Amino acid sequence: MPKQDSLQGALDVMVLKLLSKRSRLHGYAIMAAITESSNGVLRVEEGSLYPALRRMEEAGWLRAEWISREGGRRARVYEITAGGRKQLTAEESRWQAGTAAVNQVLRMA
Amino acid sequence: MSLLSRFANAFRSRKVDRDIEEELQSHFEDAQAEGREPVEAGRAFGSRLRAHEAVRDAIVAPWMESLLADARFGLRQLWKQKGTTAAAVLSLGLGMGASMAAFRLIDAFLLRPLPVANTGSLYVFGTEGRDERGQAAIQYSFDYPGFRQLREAVKDQASMMAIADPQRINLTYSSDEAMERVYMQYLSGRTFADFGLQPAAGRLFVEDDDVTPGTHPYAVLSYDYWVRRFGKDPDVLGRKFRTGNDFFEIVGVAPEGFTGTEPGMFTDLYAPTMMYNPEALGNQNWHWFKPWVRVRPGVDIQEVRERLGSALLFHRQEQVKMYPQGTPQKQIDEYLTAPVILSPAAAGVSDLQRNYGRSLEILGLLVAMVLLIACVNVANLMTAQAAARAREMALRVSIGAGRARLIQLVMVESTCIACAAATLGIAFAWWAAPFVVGMINPVDAPVRLALPADGRVTGFAVMLTGLVTMLFGLAPALRASGVRAASALKGGDNARSRPRLMAVLVAAQVGFCVVVQLVAGLFVSTFQRLANQPLGFSPARVITLESVTPADQRPELWYQVADRLRSLPGVEHASVATFALMSGSGWNGNVWANGRTPAGFRAPWFLGVSPGWLDTMRIPLLDGRQLRPDDTFPRVAIVNQTFARRYFDGQSPVGKTLETMAGGTKRVALQIVGLAADARYTGMRGPIPATVYVPFRAVDEQAEAKLENHATFLVRTKDANPMSLAASFRQEVKQAGSGFRVANIRTQDELVRAQTIRERLLATLSIFFSVIALVLAGVGLYGVLNYAVTQRQRELGIRIALGAGVKDIVGRVTIRVFAMIALGVAGGLALGISIERFIDSLLFGVKATDPSMLLWAVLAIVAAAALAAIPAVLRALRIDPATLLRAE
Numbered sequence: 002m003p004k005q006d007s008l009q010g011a012l013d014v015m016v017l018k019l020l021s022k023r024s025r026l027h028g029y030a031i032m033a034a035i036t037e038s039s040n041g042v043l044r045v046e047e048g049s050l051y052p053a054l055r056r057m058e059e060a061g062w063l064r065a066e067w068i069s070r071e072g073g074r075r076a077r078v079y080e081i082t083a084g085g086r087k088q089l090t091a092e093e094s095r096w097q098a099g100t101a102a103v104n105q106v107l108r109m110a
Numbered sequence: 111m112s113l114l115s116r117f118a119n120a121f122r123s124r125k126v127d128r129d130i131e132e133e134l135q136s137h138f139e140d141a142q143a144e145g146r147e148p149v150e151a152g153r154a155f156g157s158r159l160r161a162h163e164a165v166r167d168a169i170v171a172p173w174m175e176s177l178l179a180d181a182r183f184g185l186r187q188l189w190k191q192k193g194t195t196a197a198a199v200l201s202l203g204l205g206m207g208a209s210m211a212a213f214r215l216i217d218a219f220l221l222r223p224l225p226v227a228n229t230g231s232l233y234v235f236g237t238e239g240r241d242e243r244g245q246a247a248i249q250y251s252f253d254y255p256g257f258r259q260l261r262e263a264v265k266d267q268a269s270m271m272a273i274a275d276p277q278r279i280n281l282t283y284s285s286d287e288a289m290e291r292v293y294m295q296y297l298s299g300r301t302f303a304d305f306g307l308q309p310a311a312g313r314l315f316v317e318d319d320d321v322t323p324g325t326h327p328y329a330v331l332s333y334d335y336w337v338r339r340f341g342k343d344p345d346v347l348g349r350k351f352r353t354g355n356d357f358f359e360i361v362g363v364a365p366e367g368f369t370g371t372e373p374g375m376f377t378d379l380y381a382p383t384m385m386y387n388p389e390a391l392g393n394q395n396w397h398w399f400k401p402w403v404r405v406r407p408g409v410d411i412q413e414v415r416e417r418l419g420s421a422l423l424f425h426r427q428e429q430v431k432m433y434p435q436g437t438p439q440k441q442i443d444e445y446l447t448a449p450v451i452l453s454p455a456a457a458g459v460s461d462l463q464r465n466y467g468r469s470l471e472i473l474g475l476l477v478a479m480v481l482l483i484a485c486v487n488v489a490n491l492m493t494a495q496a497a498a499r500a501r502e503m504a505l506r507v508s509i510g511a512g513r514a515r516l517i518q519l520v521m522v523e524s525t526c527i528a529c530a531a532a533t534l535g536i537a538f539a540w541w542a543a544p545f546v547v548g549m550i551n552p553v554d555a556p557v558r559l560a561l562p563a564d565g566r567v568t569g570f571a572v573m574l575t576g577l578v579t580m581l582f583g584l585a586p587a588l589r590a591s592g593v594r595a596a597s598a599l600k601g602g603d604n605a606r607s608r609p610r611l612m613a614v615l616v617a618a619q620v621g622f623c624v625v626v627q628l629v630a631g632l633f634v635s636t637f638q639r640l641a642n643q644p645l646g647f648s649p650a651r652v653i654t655l656e657s658v659t660p661a662d663q664r665p666e667l668w669y670q671v672a673d674r675l676r677s678l679p680g681v682e683h684a685s686v687a688t689f690a691l692m693s694g695s696g697w698n699g700n701v702w703a704n705g706r707t708p709a710g711f712r713a714p715w716f717l718g719v720s721p722g723w724l725d726t727m728r729i730p731l732l733d734g735r736q737l738r739p740d741d742t743f744p745r746v747a748i749v750n751q752t753f754a755r756r757y758f759d760g761q762s763p764v765g766k767t768l769e770t771m772a773g774g775t776k777r778v779a780l781q782i783v784g785l786a787a788d789a790r791y792t793g794m795r796g797p798i799p800a801t802v803y804v805p806f807r808a809v810d811e812q813a814e815a816k817l818e819n820h821a822t823f824l825v826r827t828k829d830a831n832p833m834s835l836a837a838s839f840r841q842e843v844k845q846a847g848s849g850f851r852v853a854n855i856r857t858q859d860e861l862v863r864a865q866t867i868r869e870r871l872l873a874t875l876s877i878f879f880s881v882i883a884l885v886l887a888g889v890g891l892y893g894v895l896n897y898a899v900t901q902r903q904r905e906l907g908i909r910i911a912l913g914a915g916v917k918d919i920v921g922r923v924t925i926r927v928f929a930m931i932a933l934g935v936a937g938g939l940a941l942g943i944s945i946e947r948f949i950d951s952l953l954f955g956v957k958a959t960d961p962s963m964l965l966w967a968v969l970a971i972v973a974a975a976a977l978a979a980i981p982a983v984l985r986a987l988r989i990d991p992a993t994l995l996r997a998e
Binding site: 029 | 161
């Protein structure tokens with residue numbers, strides 16, 4: 002799998018942000034919400050969402066839980082942890098500084 | 111947390127896979143529920159398999175998974191080869207167990223820091239002097255007036271403590287009937303504070319507890335004694351006990367884990383130095399404690415040493431002024447110029463350490479060699495197995511396994527073996543270490559050693575396991591991984607290249623084995639020689655009754671009790687002496703006679719004895735007369751042959767006089783009335799010393815009898831087992847009245863045997879290790895020869911078919927291995943001879959270069975090798991070329 006560091010980082014921070022606003026979402030809902038709030042511009046490869054979720058869970062930023070849904074099936078829902086919020090604050094400011102810098106370069110050129 | 115869960119997930123990979131699949135599945139169901147086309151949703155998702163693997167990688171430690179798979183495979187492999195595995199685990203387990211036991215002992219005895227604060231700045235003060243054999247040795251014992259001067263001289267740079275050796279005392283909490291024996295240690299008031307110790311109960315000593323002689327009757331219990339004797343009763347504070355005629359009050363309990371400063375002994379009670387014999391406190395010739403130094407932070411140890419050096423010189427200049435006329439100037443100069451030695455004392459200091467430290471190191475070395483032999487064995491087994499598995503390895507290579515993966519595969523197997531062996535070893539060490547400590551039991555004072563199973567021991571076990579795995583596993587792993595797929599699969603590897611590694615290992619194994627045999631032979635021979643040293647007296651059927659009285663008694667009364675014992679049925683002879691020969695007690699005194707005091711020898715030994723004593727001990731009187739009941743000290747004396755030789759050039763000294771010191775500084779003249787044959791006074795090594803026997807009955811300057819509260823009765827029984835009469839002797843002494851009581855009963859044989867405990871220990875353990883080493887080396891040789899025959903079956907079969915004779919076949923099978931054995935023997939002998947100087951001090955009357963010693967070691971290993979070769983040779987001879995070639 003080719004490495005997509007910048008995009009990977011973007012996915013992480015978006016997921017964290019989303020989960021800080023709305024708790025206990027499952028994978029599909031997270032993906033849908035990202036697509037929706039970016040007005041359909043950002044389309045993540047849906048399959049890459051799940052490894053990202055698990056990685057963040059391992060890092061202690063997310064907490065997951067299996068819940069039963071109608072029809073006897075189970076879904077895995079995620080919520081953000083205190084560590085995740087800290088990470089979000091850090092990442093958010095990093096992203097903002099980064100995009101601001103890029104914007105500035107774009108304006109200057 | 112996260113690493114742990116990744117580890118854990120490796121163990122439940124099936125459940126992990128199910129969970130991932132379920133989550134991904136729910137994604138597609140949601141997509142469908144939203145009305146998306148399955149094809150579109152699938153495209154948007156990307157490769158489902160790749161997503162699954164990516165999730166898996168995120169939550170499972172992959173290397174752990176492969177390790178687990180290898181471990182499962184390895185265990186199955188090992189289980190298939192039960193016999194080989196068992197042999198490997200057993201031999202390695204024995205070697206590792208012995209190593210761990212040795213480490214536990216060496217650590218507890220020599221390395222483990224005392225449980226006190228800042229052990230790095232602790233030193234013991236010593237001076238260079240001479241031991242009994244006239245050899246340079248550090249002397250730690252010191253006198254109190256001198257200690258005060260030293261303490262004053264360095265008070266700004268270091269703090270000094272006086273800590274006496276633990277001594278066995280009798281004490282009672284109630285009546286004389288309930289006497290108990292404990293170890294008591296005198297120490298200066300600041301000691302506990304300098305050690306940074308906090309009381310477990312009550313209080314510890316402070317400086318004010320150690321100011322005026324005889325006025326601080328306080329005692330601190332050790333934690334161990336508090337638990338053992340009082341069951342941690344807090345009411346013990348304030349209780350009083352009596353020892354001799356002194357009362358002590360218990361004021362506190364020392365912290366748990368602090369067992370005193372002398373590894374090998376547990377101190378039960380501590381008392382301030384000021385409560386020691388008041389005579390000793392003011393006497394600069396009375397050496398009774400070790401001075402300890404705690405250097406203050408930031409102070410250079412060199413500065414402390416220099417200051418102590420000049421204080422010591424000043425003190426000794428005062429001392430030599432008191433030396434009698436005629437003392438050789440050389441002796442005085444040597445005394446004055448003796449350098450100060452500050453020995454690091456982080457792990458404590460004890461005579462036992464000095465006596466047994468080197469022995470333990472040597473045992474550790476033997477154990478290490480046994481372990482190496484075991485490692486070689488297992489390495490050989492694994493190499494043989496790796497060769498047998500060449501096809502499997504080749505298959506793995508051809509389906510794409512990398513070299514690292516193959517090494518991992520074999521190393522995991524080795525680790526399994528090492529871990530199993532370590533478990534076995536720990537069990538062995540658990541039992542063996544206390545067992546060995548139990549063997550060091552000088553009469554009446556068994557060694558006690560704290561042997562905790564703590565981080566140090568665990569750490570050593572883990573390190574040892576890792577090291578051992580590397581030692582025996584790495585070579586076979588490299589060999590297995592270096593397989594050439596094409597040729598191995600074809601079924602014919604280069605047969606010649608294989609045994610080279612094995613041959614080198616065989617030589618190493620034999621070499622180590624020879625060293626172990628040689629050292630064991632030296633120790634056994636030393637023990638035999640020492641145990642058979644002539645004593646000059648007959649210890650058989652003699653029982654020693656160490657007796658005490660609450661109040662001092664006249665010597666005549668002691669003589670009467672000896673007479674009572676002599677009149678008992680079953681008694682051949684009885685007498686009394688200040689103490690028994692070989693009991694560890696001694697009395698030295700300078701002697702001038704015939705106008706000389708020979709230099710270069712220790713001052714003669716003295717012993718106070720009753721008139722019949724020479725007969726009881728069966729020491730022949732060569733000239734003059736026996737002592738009589740009315741003889742007194744200091745009037746007459748009997749001397750031994752060595753004394754006569756040294757002072758009178760072998761002429762009979764009967765009728766001459768000798769001068770010695772009595773009552774401190776007064777010189778007295780004794781008339782020599784008899785000449786006795788030489789008899790050992792103390793220790794089995796070295797020549798019999800010059801000895802002076804004086805009447806037990808002593809008088810002072812006013813001819814008043816000197817009273818005694820402590821002496822030893824010696825009874826020779828008619829019965830071969832003197833202990834059978836012990837109870838009646840005890841009764842008889844008690845019936846003598848005046849509070850006469852037997853404090854301790856030992857046979858004279860026991861006392862003599864106790865002189866060779868260290869040698870017996872070394873001989874026993876080294877025989878044990880030499881047998882193990884021989885067995886292991888034999889098994890190893892057997893394995894290698896057997897393997898060689900298997901490898902060369904085809905070649906040998908063809909030779910037999912072509913008419914090769916028995917001699918030819920035997921030669922071909924064994925020549926290579928025996929060449930390696932010869933190489934190993936040569937190397938082992940060279941190594942053995944070169945380490946002799948490290949064990950020189952433990953030997954007696956033997957040298958590593960003695961032909962009989964060398965021959966023994968060589969014969970043992972050659973016999974073992976011959977025995978090991980028989981099965982392989984027989985197998986080679988029984989090869990039936992017809993069957994073999996048909997099978998091809």
